[in-house]
Amino acid sequence: MSFQIGDRVIAEYKTGVYYGEVVEMSSSMKAAVRILAVKDHPTQGDLHNPMDPSVAFFHQRRALSHQEIALMPIATIRPYAGEVPDYQVSLKRALLAQIDKLSDMEAWARRSLQELDQLSKEYFPPSN
Template identity: 85%
Template sequence: MSSFQIGDRVIAEYKTGVYFGEVVEMSNTMKAAVRILAVKEHPTQGDLHNPMDPSVAFFHQRRALSFQEIALMPISTIRPYAGAIPEYRESLERALLAQISKLSEMEAWARRSLQELTQLQKEYFPNSN
């Protein structure tokens, strides 16, 4: 049995995004309806079954849930939250910019790693083409 009550403030995961919200309905012991109040982490882009693969047949674009949107979420993805909830638009921008920054850093890391690996390849196999 869930310990959540209608009106409880929570942090909840939905698909690949994480949100601040409030419980508006307990549908059963496994799921709760949560009203979205702010975005903590923007959803991940791409195919979840093939992460980090840009050449999948359908590369999913995932939008964040909207302000006041209600989503049915598994209880296991919800936890209590007692802190301040940021304003939706500011939280969405912050989450989006954080995701962009993270991917930009990964891109820079990948480019540098490829440079180093290419250098190692030349050292390991100096007589190869």
């Protein structure tokens, strides 16, 4: 796909997704994108060991800043024609969505552990 300077885009950078504007085509493979808003907050932790809280270095990933320019592979960029939300509003919404998702996973894991505990008791009843 070909982009022009000034095109509005949705772009993925590392594990975050952003609304942005193309400011430079550095090559046929990469474009410099100015961050206008946050669509999806970056994922926390070690990407090579997902869902493992016990890794040697648990990465804290911040969202890219408003107006920050990041060099992104063209393959991670797609056109965007909608309205771009306010940066602060989008950052808060993305952060809360990530927190809600993880809270739901935590609740699901607790409930799953309860069910597995019950199954364990059924599978392996105590001997009399």
